[in-house]
Amino acid sequence: MLRKIWKKTKSTISSKQGRNLNSSNQSHLEEIKISPDIDWNLKCIDQILGSSEDIITRPFDLGGGGQRAAIVYIDGLGDDYYIADIIMGMLMDTGPKLPKGYQNTMDYVARRLLPAGEIKAVFSMGKVFKGVLSGTTALLLDGFASALIIGTPPKAIGRRVEQPESENVVRGPRESFTENLKTNMLLIRRILKNPYLRIKTHNIGVYTGTKVLVVYIEGLADKNLVGEVNRRIKSIDIDGVLESGYIEQLIEDAPNSIFPTVGNTERPDRAAAGLLEGKVAIITDGSPVVLVAPWLFWNILQTPEDYYSRPYTTSILRMIRLGAVLITMFLPAAYVALVSYQPEMLPTVLAITIAASREGIPFPTLVEILLMGLVFESLREAGVRLPRAVGQAVSIVGALVIGDIAVSAGFFSAPGVVITALAGISSFAVPALIDAYIPIRLTTVVLSGFLGFYGLGLFMFVLLVHLCSLRSLGVPYLTPVSPMELSAWKDVFIRAPLWMMDRRPPGLSKGNKRRMARDMKPGPPPPGGGEKD
Amino acid sequence: MSMGSSTKISGRQAVFLITSTIFSTMVIFLPTFMIDIAKQDAWLAVFPTAVLGIATGNICARLGERFPGKNIIEYAPSIIGRLPGKAVGLIFITTFILLNSYIVREFAEIFLNIFMPETPMFIFIASILLVSSYTVLQGLEVLARANTITLIFYVVIIFTIVSLNLPNYMLDNLTPVLEFGPGRVIGSTYPATVFFAEAYMITMLAPYLDKQRQGRAVVFWGVASAGFLLLVLMLAGLAALKCEAGRTQFIALSLARRISIGEFIERLDPLVMLMWMGGLLIKVTVFYYFTVTGLSSWLGTKGHKAFIIPVGIVLAFMAGYLWDNNIEFRYQLSAILPAVSVPIQLGVPLLLLIIALIRGKGSEKGN
Known part of the structure; x- marks a missing residue:
């Protein structure tokens, strides 16, 4: 039976060399159910991953003996210490008897034993691969037709947050995005401490499985706009995404135009400013450049420092x-x-x-x-x-x-x-x-x-x-000059004082238009009454 | 992109379209024609002609309001019967093509005569129609958006020229008022009528308005602002050039050439040239678009894009061969065209409105 599955996988992989490139590779793997037989599972993993050097499958016995288990992870993606010491240590140290209140060993392991922040039971091999390849650890138990995906802290590799290269400012924050998706998300989250900040995840690229996040603020970004961005990103079917430029070129409105209709920035504050105007930001794993859409002609003339x-x-x-x-x-x-x-x-x-x-x-x-x-x-x-x-x-x-x-x-x-x-x-x-x-x-x-x-x-x-x-x-690309929205001209050819720009740019945010209270113009205290505070 | 009834423009965009359409040809030859006849009183003639334009537009808009979402070619048969209605449609399409060939020729003549006398005429005609057909292909919404920007540019340049000429103005040039009597003033309205009567374009534009009942207001503001711009330009021209203005071919250009401030800001002709080009291209495209959509409604076809190339070719031939030279062209433009086209622009919609009122065709006000 295993051989049959392997053959099928192989034929799907080879058919993918042809024209019809869709995600059938992964969807086929989704169909393979995890078997209660742990040996079969391990063999299957070994065959499909091609016994690559960096895939570690480590069989062991649960504390107390008898219950066979195995963890699968990629060498180097997760923190070695965490895997060896916390996950395996915890599992091996358990007592022989199942304490009261737990249905079975799997339940016990998941609910009591593992001190991981993120833990998820999955039932297909495809999910196991997906998890393992993106840096988590999978735990298989003999006799259970499911596996646990255990969130594992990633090893610190890559650049730290550095100064932006192309969008330098004299006044303003000097952080720029990095190649690490989590860092990038963190940088935005740290600016916008708002419960309505929404993130939708896509996995794009049959071979790279790159994580692409669509970030927006619910209530500011137009629902149709967010839906359209998600639809366009979802429909991308490509072998790999190496940079946000791939996404940009595959979702833009006017691919034949020499003008950019999707913006990009390496500055978290600029991305946050876009989100506050009701735009959508798209973060791509592995790219320090975050896309912002919709992107209008006049946005090109603006720099973050204009507002600082x-x-x-x-x-x-x-x-x-x-x-x-x-x-x-x-x-x-x-x-x-x-x-x-x-x-x-x-x-x-x-x-x-x-x-x-x-x-x-x-x-x-x-x-x-x-x-x-x-x-x-x-x-x-x-x-x-x-x-x-x-x-x-x-x-x-x-x-x-x-x-x-x-x-x-x-x-x-x-x-x-x-x-x-x-x-x-x-x-x-x-x-x-x-x-x-x-x-x-x-x-x-x-x-x-x-x-x-x-x-x-x-x-x-x-x-x-x-x-x-x-x-x-x-x-329309030339909004607010044409179609004419005179009220928004405060931020086109000139930059009006901040207290005058009390509304968000038109055309983007449908409901919530006001961005500051009325009468924000600062002034001296009224005569006589100013000193009491 | 979108076409037919899904194309929508805002009231403001429609006002701008009408202003540019009327003004962009008017600014070129008309002041000279009028000053020729009425001398220093020519500016007075702007008022009666603007009123005539507003009246034409008002009649056309009223007619259109009885048939929301339809242009005149579509509703004419339901007023006066199928065959006469189709004939009216054909007459309208013919006036669009005819007027447009005048515009294209005028365009080519200007650039041929004052800027590039050695370039053959067909290069101008072909390039104008090529650019214009590209714009028609993009549709009315794009045209309206592009027009907003060219009109802003237009107005800025006119006011720049007018204000930089300040040292040249002599109010004495405008007096004595009515030296030659009111007859001359009335006479000088004649060549102007054909431009203001172009307000009849609302018969084709009305279906695209995003709010159906604003046709009359749109036409009023469109014609009034064109009239205002003409008035400003005529007053400036007369005050700066007096009746010499009647001898120069192009009053705006003469004004621009008079500017000399600090011996550095001078010769703003390229600006005037760009301004004319923008306006004329918009105007050619507007009539081109109406011809193409008109043909599509007349024949009842679904899309209008198939007509773009044939109409372009017809226009090219008409613009190239209807007149032998500039003199003949200018004579026909000022003397013959008004007599032919104004009755159609004003008379046919008026007649249709009366018949529609009598026979009770179309929806009454309020629904």
């Missing part, structure tokens, strides 16, 4: 960020259009300066800007991949050779270099849109090389229509 510092400079910075996005997308194209088609639109002095420095340049403006762009992007790419010491050399080569010598040698014009550098540097002001910059810059430069401002204008319109057609989990 006072509003004035922040508001200006936000407009600078928007300006940087526009510059990096459209400035090279506008330059090409101006120089090659409408030089009369430049102020006279500027036009003469540009014309003078373009004197004797061998390339037309379009080609010059394209080449410069190519050089800039390859320098940037080289700088990212190279070790730090060599990277500096590259930047020196870039700055000196390209910036200075190429101009004085007469290959490129100085304005062309300035424009390209400006566009390139501006792209770092809002790095979240990095996917969109290069294709847009390239297209606009080529279009305005052929059609001038007219081509640029047409492209801008197409881009606008495209942005308007996007939705992130049903919310």
Whole structure:
């Protein structure tokens, strides 16, 4: 009979090499019931797990003798001391007789003997494997057609909580998510001490079985939204999930768009801020990047620090960020259009300066800007991949050779270099849109090389229509600018003082809209009555 | 994405759509036409024409309210019988195509003449229709959202131009008032009617409103804000340029070119150009969309997407070959088009409303 099961398993595994990739592997294992015969069980485990080196099956006798038992765990995933000392120690030290009040040995073991926080009886081999492979310990008892899955403290491996790499702030918490799911969940839980914080678990990936958590606050997040996120994640059927990027790409609304419709962050405070606005966070095991959805265009321009510092400079910075996005997308194209088609639109002095420095340049403006762009992007790419010491050399080569010598040698014009550098540097002001910059810059430069401002204008319109057609989990991408929600403009182009933003952004949270009490504007105490407190 | 009756836009979006549709072509040639006739009193003519536009829209909206969820092509047969109703539908679709070919041609003429005289006309016509058909494909909701942003941009630019021209204004340019008598003012309303009468687009737009009974308010605010923008622009143009304004082709562009502040903020033409492009593309798309959905209702087909390409091709040919040159085009636009299209835009809905009232067709107020 065992052989039969093994054959069936093997055939399912091999059929999975084909096109039809579904979770039949595991569902087949679910069908194998645990037998009362412990030898059969152990053989079965041994065969299906392929007697791998790190699978430990340890048969022993329960204290008092007679009752055969075995524990199964993976070497190194759980704490060795806990397994050997607490679990086995407790089991081996029991007396020979079953005390009163317990139905049988299994019941006794589960209710009395094991001091573990998490304990669960399962009846199929599939569940045993699932438990063991995710780091818990399984206990089998002879004569019982069930097993106990015993929660085991994990061995401390991996990074500690460190500073965020790409979302640094001067003012604000300096913690970032790690690769450990439990740590990440803890980081969020520690900020939101609320009983309505909800977590739904999914196991995605036939081979990796990666845990994916959908986190939201009940009452703030729209029910349909949460349902839709869960539905999309549940429908993912893939061999493995190695990073949250897999989830992002498989659940986003507009997979063909160059704009991100699912956000990501490595900052717990940012994820918590999203949850407070009625968004949903998705934590993937093994990834320090947490997804946040719905994610709208204007979210890209916001940084967590915007809300921690006072509003004035922040508001200006936000407009600078928007300006940087526009510059990096459209400035090279506008330059090409101006120089090659409408030089009369430049102020006279500027036009003469540009014309003078373009004197004797061998390339037309379009080609010059394209080449410069190519050089800039390859320098940037080289700088990212190279070790730090060599990277500096590259930047020196870039700055000196390209910036200075190429101009004085007469290959490129100085304005062309300035424009390209400006566009390139501006792209770092809002790095979240990095996917969109290069294709847009390239297209606009080529279009305005052929059609001038007219081509640029047409492209801008197409881009606008495209942005308007996007939705992130049903919310139009450009909300609150279009569809217009004037009340929410306090947090779009500027960041209004905190006490003015007393409502959550529209379109997300349906019921609970107010996020602070009325009249939170601080002020001096009323004259005469202030000192009594 | 969604289409037909599941497409819904808010009242505000509809107001914005009407404003952009009416204003985006009006801003280009119309001030010149009007100033040609009425000189410094041309701005007075904005009021009667706006009232006419509101009246047209009001009639169309009232008619639409009797048939909630239906456009004029769908309900015309139930008022005056199947065959005449279908004929009315066909007339409407024809006016959409005709007006649209004027718009596309106007669009192409502007960019050909003032910005890129060496580029062949068909490149402009083809690219406009390509972009526009992409937008039609995305649907009315997306169009309405895109329009919100182009209109914000539009209004910001107009007020920038108007306020940066402050040093150039001479109130003397506006006097004497009624120098040539009220007749000229009335006369200058003639070319303006065709633009304001475009408020009749509510006959096609009404079914998509998320609240059915707001048609009249939508049309009122849409036309009124377009009229207000025109008034501001005309007053600014006249005050800054006087009757020279009648000789320039494009008043907004002349205003933008006059700006010179600190010898640095000057020549804002690219902004005007982008503004025109945004508005015109929206307008072309609006009429394109109505043609396509109109055809779909007229033939009773389920989807309208199959009509996008054929209508685009027809439009391209009409825009390219109906007029030989710019002079002929401008003459027809200012002299002939109003006489042909206003009776249809205003007259047909009025007639239908009267007949519907007499024969008691459609639902009465309150249900």
